[in-house]
Amino acid sequence: MGILEVKGVGKRFGGLQALSDVNLSVAEHSVHAIIGPNGAGKSTLLNVFVGKLIPDTGSVMFNGQSVLGRKPHEINQMGISRVFQTPEIFGDLTVMENVMISCFAKRDGAFRLHAFRTVAHEADIVEHAEQVLEDVNMLDKRNMHAASMSRGDKRRLEMAMCLSQDPQLLLLDEPTAGMARADTNNTIALLKEINQKRDITMVIIEHDMHVVFSLADRITVLAQGTPLVEDTPERIKGHPKVKEAYLGESA
Amino acid sequence: MRLLGLSRKDTRFLLIVIFLTMATPILLQPFPEGSGLATFNAGYPDLMQRFAIFGIFAIGFNILFGLTGYLSFGHAAFLGVGSYTVVWMYKLLDYNVVYGLPLAVAVSAVFAVVIGYVSLRRSGIYFSILTLAFAQMSYNLAYSVLTPLTNGETGLQVYGNDPQVLLGATEANSPHFFGWVMNDNFWEPVIGGWKFTFNNGYYFTAIIAIIAFYVSLRIFRSPFGLMLRAIKTNQTRLNYTGINTRPYTLAAFVISGMYAGLAGGLMAAMDPLAGAERMQWTASGEVVLMTILGGAGTLMGPILGAGFIKYFENIFSKINDSVLHGWFGFLPDGLEDFLIGVSHFFVGKSWHLTLGLLFMLVVVFLPGGLVEGGQRIAAMFRKKSGGKDDAAHQPKPAPHVAE
Amino acid sequence: MDAIILQILNGLDKGSAYALIALGLTLIFGTLGVVNFAHGALFMIGAFVAVSLQRLFGMSFEQIDETKTDFLGNPLKVNVPYVDSWFGPDVGEWLIDWSVPLAILVAIPVMLLVGFVMERGLIKHFYKRPHADQILVTFGLAIVLQELIKYFFGANPIQTGAPDAFTGSFDFGRLIGFDPNVIIYPYWRLVYFAFAAVVIGAVFSFLRFTTFGMVVRAGMADRETVELLGINIDRRFTIMFGIAAAVAGIAGVMYTPILAPNYHMGMDFLVLSFVVVVVGGMGSLPGAVAAGFLLGILQSFASMNEIKAIVPGIDQVIIYLVAIIILLTRPRGLLGRAGVMED
Numbered sequence: 002m003g004i005l006e007v008k009g010v011g012k013r014f015g016g017l018q019a020l021s022d023v024n025l026s027v028a029e030h031s032v033h034a035i036i037g038p039n040g041a042g043k044s045t046l047l048n049v050f051v052g053k054l055i056p057d058t059g060s061v062m063f064n065g066q067s068v069l070g071r072k073p074h075e076i077n078q079m080g081i082s083r084v085f086q087t088p089e090i091f092g093d094l095t096v097m098e099n100v101m102i103s104c105f106a107k108r109d110g111a112f113r114l115h116a117f118r119t120v121a122h123e124a125d126i127v128e129h130a131e132q133v134l135e136d137v138n139m140l141d142k143r144n145m146h147a148a149s150m151s152r153g154d155k156r157r158l159e160m161a162m163c164l165s166q167d168p169q170l171l172l173l174d175e176p177t178a179g180m181a182r183a184d185t186n187n188t189i190a191l192l193k194e195i196n197q198k199r200d201i202t203m204v205i206i207e208h209d210m211h212v213v214f215s216l217a218d219r220i221t222v223l224a225q226g227t228p229l230v231e232d233t234p235e236r237i238k239g240h241p242k243v244k245e246a247y248l249g250e251s252a
Numbered sequence: 253m254r255l256l257g258l259s260r261k262d263t264r265f266l267l268i269v270i271f272l273t274m275a276t277p278i279l280l281q282p283f284p285e286g287s288g289l290a291t292f293n294a295g296y297p298d299l300m301q302r303f304a305i306f307g308i309f310a311i312g313f314n315i316l317f318g319l320t321g322y323l324s325f326g327h328a329a330f331l332g333v334g335s336y337t338v339v340w341m342y343k344l345l346d347y348n349v350v351y352g353l354p355l356a357v358a359v360s361a362v363f364a365v366v367i368g369y370v371s372l373r374r375s376g377i378y379f380s381i382l383t384l385a386f387a388q389m390s391y392n393l394a395y396s397v398l399t400p401l402t403n404g405e406t407g408l409q410v411y412g413n414d415p416q417v418l419l420g421a422t423e424a425n426s427p428h429f430f431g432w433v434m435n436d437n438f439w440e441p442v443i444g445g446w447k448f449t450f451n452n453g454y455y456f457t458a459i460i461a462i463i464a465f466y467v468s469l470r471i472f473r474s475p476f477g478l479m480l481r482a483i484k485t486n487q488t489r490l491n492y493t494g495i496n497t498r499p500y501t502l503a504a505f506v507i508s509g510m511y512a513g514l515a516g517g518l519m520a521a522m523d524p525l526a527g528a529e530r531m532q533w534t535a536s537g538e539v540v541l542m543t544i545l546g547g548a549g550t551l552m553g554p555i556l557g558a559g560f561i562k563y564f565e566n567i568f569s570k571i572n573d574s575v576l577h578g579w580f581g582f583l584p585d586g587l588e589d590f591l592i593g594v595s596h597f598f599v600g601k602s603w604h605l606t607l608g609l610l611f612m613l614v615v616v617f618l619p620g621g622l623v624e625g626g627q628r629i630a631a632m633f634r635k636k637s638g639g640k641d642d643a644a645h646q647p648k649p650a651p652h653v654a655e
Numbered sequence: 656m657d658a659i660i661l662q663i664l665n666g667l668d669k670g671s672a673y674a675l676i677a678l679g680l681t682l683i684f685g686t687l688g689v690v691n692f693a694h695g696a697l698f699m700i701g702a703f704v705a706v707s708l709q710r711l712f713g714m715s716f717e718q719i720d721e722t723k724t725d726f727l728g729n730p731l732k733v734n735v736p737y738v739d740s741w742f743g744p745d746v747g748e749w750l751i752d753w754s755v756p757l758a759i760l761v762a763i764p765v766m767l768l769v770g771f772v773m774e775r776g777l778i779k780h781f782y783k784r785p786h787a788d789q790i791l792v793t794f795g796l797a798i799v800l801q802e803l804i805k806y807f808f809g810a811n812p813i814q815t816g817a818p819d820a821f822t823g824s825f826d827f828g829r830l831i832g833f834d835p836n837v838i839i840y841p842y843w844r845l846v847y848f849a850f851a852a853v854v855i856g857a858v859f860s861f862l863r864f865t866t867f868g869m870v871v872r873a874g875m876a877d878r879e880t881v882e883l884l885g886i887n888i889d890r891r892f893t894i895m896f897g898i899a900a901a902v903a904g905i906a907g908v909m910y911t912p913i914l915a916p917n918y919h920m921g922m923d924f925l926v927l928s929f930v931v932v933v934v935g936g937m938g939s940l941p942g943a944v945a946a947g948f949l950l951g952i953l954q955s956f957a958s959m960n961e962i963k964a965i966v967p968g969i970d971q972v973i974i975y976l977v978a979i980i981i982l983l984t985r986p987r988g989l990l991g992r993a994g995v996m997e998d
Contacts, residue, residue, distance in 0.1 A: 051492065077494035089489040091482050102482050103493045105475050111496035114503055116476040119257060123475065162493065323787050370983065377690060377786060378982055381933045384926065385975035392975075397968030533926060537794065544791055602806055608798030615792040616780065 004029040004170060004202050005050070010059030012045055012226075019045045020056065020226045027170075027219075032196050032203045034213045037223035043206045044086075046223070047174055050204070051083050052076045063170065074111050082163035086174040088155035092148030096139060096158055099147050100130040103162040133165040137191065153184045157191070164195065171195070173205040177212050189215050214238070262469055265551055269465050273458040276300050277448050280563075284445030291575055294563055297437065297451035301522045302562050304457035305515050308464045310542040310554030312511020315468055316504045317540070318549035319477060321484035325380045325536050326367065326387030330360040330509045332394065332531035334516025336401070339408045339526045346419040347410075347427050349434075349521040353514065360513025361506055368505035372498060375487075387536055394528035407527035427521050429456055434522055453522050460518065464511060465555070471507070472551060480504050481549075512539075541607070545614050547621030556622045561607065568606055571599040657828060657837045662955045664827065668844040668913060670951020671851030672698075675906035676928040677935065677943035678858060679899035685875040685938035686895045689778055690786050692793040695925025696800040697766065697900045701907025702916035703804055704765055705758035706813050712738050712751045753818045755911055762904045770900030774893050797921065805918035812915035817843040821912075843912050850909050854902060855944055861898075862940070871895055875938065930978045936991020946989055950974050 003026035010023040020042045027033045035043050048054040049061060052073045061068050068076050077083075091099050104126045109115065121127070134140045137157050142150065147158060156176065163171055176192065177185040189212055195201055196216075207213050213220065213234070220237045222229040229242055237243055258266060272279070281295030294300070309331065317323055337359045338352030345351050371382035394402040402408055410416070427434045434453030441448050471477045479500050482490050487497055520526050529535070538561070546557025576595055580588045598606040618625050680694045715734040723731040739747030750757065777796065781789045816822065821842040828838030862868035874881045874888045881888050907916075914920065931950055935942030956962060957973035969976075981988060 072496070073491040074494050074496045077492055083492050085492075089486055089492070091485040091489060093485040094478075094481060098478060098482075102478060102490070102495075105478070106494040109475070111494060112499040114476055116471050116474050116503075116507075118475055119259075119470070119473045120475055120478055121259065121473070122257070126475075166494065321787070323790070370979065374982060374986060377790075377937070378933060378986070380790070381929060382979060382982055385930060385978050388926065389972040389975045392971035393968050396971045534922070540791070540794075597803075597806060602802055604798055605802035605806070608795045608802060611795035612777075612792055612799070615788055615795060616777075619784075619788065 003027045004064060005204065006060075006062040007046075008060045008062075010046070010049060010056045010061065012042075012049065012054060012056045018226055020049070023059070023223075023226070023228055025221055025228065025231070027202060027204055029202055030196075030200055031218040032192075032205060032216050034205045034207060034217035034220045035223055036207060036210075036213055036220060037229075041223040042226040043223055044174065045226075047083075047172055047204075047206060050076075050172055051081065077106070077166075077168075078111055080169035081172060082166055082168035082170070083172045084156075084159050084163060084174060084176055086178055088152065088159045090147045090155055090158050090162070092146070094147055095143065096134065096145050096147055096150070097130060097143040099158055100133055100161055100165050101126055103165045104129050104133075107166040130165060133161050136164065137161045153180060153187075156180075156188070160191065160195075164199070164201075167199070168201060171201050171203045173203060173207075175207055176205065177207070177209055185209065185212060188212075192216055256466070258469065259473070262473065266462075266466060266469060269552075269555065270462055273304065273462055276303065276458070277450050277454070281446060281448055285447050286445065288578055291570060292567055294566060296449055297435075297454050298522075299562065299566050300451065300454045301457050301518075303559050304454065304461040305518045305522070306539070306542065306558040306562055307461050307555045308457075308518065309512055309515035309539050310546070310558040311461075311464055311468045312508040312515070313539045314508075314543050314548060314550075314554040315471060315480075315511070316508035317543055318553070319472070319480035319484060320501055320504050322372070322375065322501060322505070323380050323540070324371075324383040324505070324508075325533060325540070326371075326383030326385075327508065327512045327539055328531050328533065328535035329367070329387040329390040330363060330512035331516035331519070331535060332390065332526070332528065333360045333363050334513035334518075335520040335526035335530055336394075336408055336516075337513075338517040338520035339410070339524060342410045342427070342520075342524055343408075343414040343416065346416050346423060347425065347524070348418070348423075349427050349429050349517075353517045353521065356513045356517030356520075357510045360516070361510045363513075364506040364509025365502070368502050368509065372501050372505060384533055384536070387531060387533055391528055391531040391533070394531060402526070402528060404528070407525050409525050427453075427524050432456065457518050457522070460514070464514070465551075469551060476500070476503070484549075541611055545611060545621055547623030550621070550623040553621050553623045560622065564606070565603055568599050568603040569601065571595075657833050658959065658961075660828075660831075661838050661840075662959060663952055664838070664840050664844075666952030666955035667848045667948070668951075669954060670948035671848050672906055672910055672924065672947075673928055673931045673951050674944045674947025675851055675854060676903050676924055677931040677947045678855060678940060679903045680928055680932045681935065681938055681940060681943040682858075682899045682902075683896055684932070685940070686871055686892050687774075687778065687782065689781060690789045690793070691778070692790050692925065692929075693773070693797040693800065694793075694899075694903055695921035695923070695928065696797045697769065697903040697921075698907040698910075698924055699804060699916070699918070699921030700769060700800065701762050701766060701904030702815075702911050702920065703808060703907075704762040704904065705755050705908040705911045706808065706815050706916055708758040708761055709751070709754040709815055712736065712747075712754050716740075755815060755817055755908065758908045759905050762908045763901050766901040766904030767897040769904075770897035771893060773900070774896040778896065779893075797925070801918050801921055808916075808918065810918060812917040814915045815911040817846075817912035821846055847909055847913060851906070854905065858898070858902060859940070867891060867894075927974060930974055934978050934981050934988050936988030939988070939990040942988055942990030950977060953977060 005025070005027040007023055007025035010020055011018070012020040023042075023046060035046065037043055045054065049056050050068065052068060052071045052075065055069055063076075063079055063081060066079065068079065068081070071079075091102065094102075101120065108126065131140060131143070134143055137160060139154070139157060139161060142154065147155065150158065160176075173192075177188050180188065192203065192205075193216065196203055205213070205216065217234055219231060220234055221231040222237065222243050230237065230240055232240065256266075277295045277300065279295075280300065281293050283289040283293050309327075313324070313327055334356035337356040338349065341352035341355060367383065367386045371379055371386065374382060395404055424431065424433045432452050434456060437449050437451045439448075439450040479490070479495060482495075483497050483500060490497055516530065519530070542557035542561050543554045544557070545560060546555065547553025573592065576592045576599070577588070580591045583591065596602065614621060620627075676694060676698050679697070680691060683689055683691050683694070713736055715736040717732050718735045719730045720733045721730055723733070725731050736747055736751060738750050741747070742750070773796070777792065781792060824839045824841045825845075826835055826838070827840045829835050862872055870881065870886055870888070871891055874892065927950070931946045932943055934950065935944070935946030953973050954970070958970040963970055
């Protein structure tokens with residue numbers, strides 16, 4: 002029984018069958034990659050996981066609870082965090098404030114009217130946020146405006162915000178898109194560490210095969226909205242069906 | 253020094269505000285009576301009361317617009333509701349404002365919950381139009397079918413045959429706070445050529461304004477305030493971070509509505525009248541102007557904006573031909589007439605033209621309002637004195653961010 | 656039945672004005688992405704162009720008329736309009752009488768110029784700024800324009816008559832088989848409706864059938880792509896702004912006999928037109944027109960005594976109520992596109 006169980010999910014947009022009969026089981030503690038050619042339905046699937054889209058058929062269970070029909074903030078409170086393709090951060094706020102917000106969300110839930118407390122006096126939050134920033138090597142940037150940072154730093158900040166909530170499942174949408182090789186390797190190292198040290202399960206959507214093969218424990222190949230194969234990286238590499246559908250094109 | 257759980261910097265802010273409000277009767281009376289510049293004096297009760305009241309209105313509006321970025325064009329509705337509530341309490345009970353003011357805040361909170369709940373289902377300009385629609389509905393209804401409640405065009409006021417069940421035999425026949433009559437002045441010293449007026453009503457509103465400022469200061473520094481600023485920056489991220497934004501925006505809307513209700517109540521506390529025109533959308537527009545002009549999202553901005561607009565409204569509309577002749581009289585006739593002709597565009601009844609121009613200039617050149625202007629000037633001086641912390645090398649703060 | 660027809664007719668002229676203003680507003684929004692709070696002021700300027708022209712034609716000098724005498728037997732002094740003395744009394748009187756429709760000819764170039772100056776001088780700098788800033792700066796401009804008009808024309812409404820030929824009413828009811836004097840409709844309102852229909856038709860066909868219009872429509876749909884094609888979209892958008900200003904202006908010119916122009920008419924119509932645009936769907940031209948007529952007609956229905964007896968005060972709030980309901984049930988308005996102005 003996996004932490005995330007997807008059964009028979011289908012989604013139609015007008016005349017386009019974006020997803021059909023998707024079955025997927027993500028084992029706890031693993032890194033599960035979803036790959037596939039453009040338009041295979043990877044992003045649609047991710048949007049189903051986070052509550053942005055409701056599928057026409059099927060079920061998505063997280064820890065035995067359905068995520069369908071729940072709002073994004075409810076799904077986050079269940080223990081699923083998401084990293085976007087282009088980093089979504091609070092650009093007008095400082096790095097520290099960014100992380101503190103996610104710490105507050107973890108501690109106080111979806112809404113709490115703390116109008117008469119003072120952020121600076123919330124010792125546990127401050128301490129926690131500083132710890133997380135230290136973990137991702139950003140403590141020296143704590144007072145910077147988030148919007149003024151480089152794209153790589155923004156990505157790291159977004160990752161830090163997710164980590165501060167200690168999620169059970171981390172969803173990553175092309176975490177290395179548009180990155181230079183060095184940055185990509187740093188990100189891979191960071192993600193590996195997150196997975197191993199913190200024991201966070203990850204679902205990762207990625208185009209870069211280098212990233213996929215250095216991180217993933219299992220890989221699902223999606224083509225035209227349906228999973229083609231699901232297997233370990235070694236066996237995916239040589240799989241004829243995959244070559245035909247996906248790798249074959251680029252090879 | 254730290255006060256009331258504030259940081260050193262915020263304590264300084266609070267002390268500045270306390271000083272400014274307490275010393276207003278002196279600060280705004282810089283010119284001796286009868287001198288040519290006495291026109292610029294503003295230290296009389298009626299105007300000072302308006303400074304404090306509109307300050308409260310703008311401080312509250314800033315909690316919604318400045319922090320969350322939701323631009324309401326309907327906050328005047330709460331102003332009107334507050335005024336009507338207070339006048340009704342005069343009519344039913346007596347002239348002590350102690351009943352009306354808390355009730356004004358409560359009633360406007362109820363209105364704000366309803367209007368906010370519906371309007372906040374949309375964002376952006378749709379939100380603005382929804383709030384505008386609600387306020388215009390209130391305004392139109394107050395003029396027409398709600399006449400039994402609002403007394404229509406005449407405006408709500410106290411009549412001799414009103415119940416006023418609590419009215420004592422010796423009680424003042426105008427608004428008061430346990431006998432502290434708003435219209436009275438408790439001290440009117442004449443020092444040299446200067447005349448100062450210390451008015452009960454002004455100090456009453458001033459103390460409330462200080463409390464209102466303190467509350468907003470706490471909100472700005474609170475986790476709640478941080479969430480509101482996050483809403484303005486990136487609602488998507490906030491949702492995916494596990495925050496339900498709707499109750500936060502609603503809370504901000506209701507709080508700012510309560511501030512507006514309080515301001516409306518205080519208007520009726522200074523002058524026991526309430527009229528529907530207080531709810532018109534131009535009144536909502538005015539508080540938007542104040543907040544932007546001062547600097548939306550900044551602590552001091554709304555206060556500066558409210559003071560600035562109310563001061564110039566008063567002074568500019570007071571300047572008439574004889575005042576202009578007094579100023580330009582020393583010039584040759586042709587030039588004098590020309591200057592007076594040009595000035596006509598901007599003063600007296602045309603004051604709004606000046607306001608509109610000024611407002612455009614601020615939006616075009618100084619999006620952060622007067623506060624940003626002040627910061628730029630301060631940064632220039634720092635540079636000239638060759639101070640160590642070179643402002644130009646710090647990351648430039650984005651406009652509309654609290655400071 | 657007759658009451659319904661009467662209310663529909665009554666709603667048409669107001670609906671026409673809403674539709675014309677809203678059309679320009681949504682055109683500016685759709686092309687330039689700018690929320691123009693000064694658009695009502697353009698309507699007002701148009702109205703005052705008509706006022707000015709009527710005054711200009713009416714300018715007169717004193718002349719001694721030898722043929723008439725006053726009660727003391729002295730020759731009578733009469734005021735003779737300059738136009739009478741220049742073109743002869745026939746043409747002169749005709750000019751004065753027809754000054755409102757003639758003002759359209761003046762208003763078009765004036766409004767185009769105003770539009771160009773506004774766009775190049777101010778609006779252009781706000782393309783990339785947040786919508787709130789656009790609202791605020793155009794709001795400031797609206798105040799300035801309003802105060803200028805107030806300064807030059809005073810605070811009181813100025814009666815501006817329609818040509819004599821159109822001053823009366825006609826019995827519309829008899830025309831379609833009702834009893835006489837049941838459905839009476841002023842001629843000028845019918846003229847206004849026809850005029851609005853022509854203008855709306857002209858704008859639509861201009862956008863539909865000319866290359867210029869095609870580019871503009873493409874730009875409305877996807878600005879970047881059009882720019883990639885190497886088409887100078889900016890200049891076309893400037894012209895579009897001028898056209899929108901001209902439409903609002905001539906709408907104002909023709910409205911003067913229905914509502915005596917005053918300095919705050921711009922703001923009054925702006926608020927309602929904005930509601931119209933939002934109800935129709937931001938950026939949708941047919942939506943703006945449909946919503947304009949819909950709200951105009953609903954408003955005149957709501958002011959029927961029979962309806963007011965059932966729901967007191969409904970005439971005061973109907974437009975806003977409909978706007979609220981539509982915005983809540985159809986987030987993008989009647990015919991709006993997805994994703995417009997939602998952040």
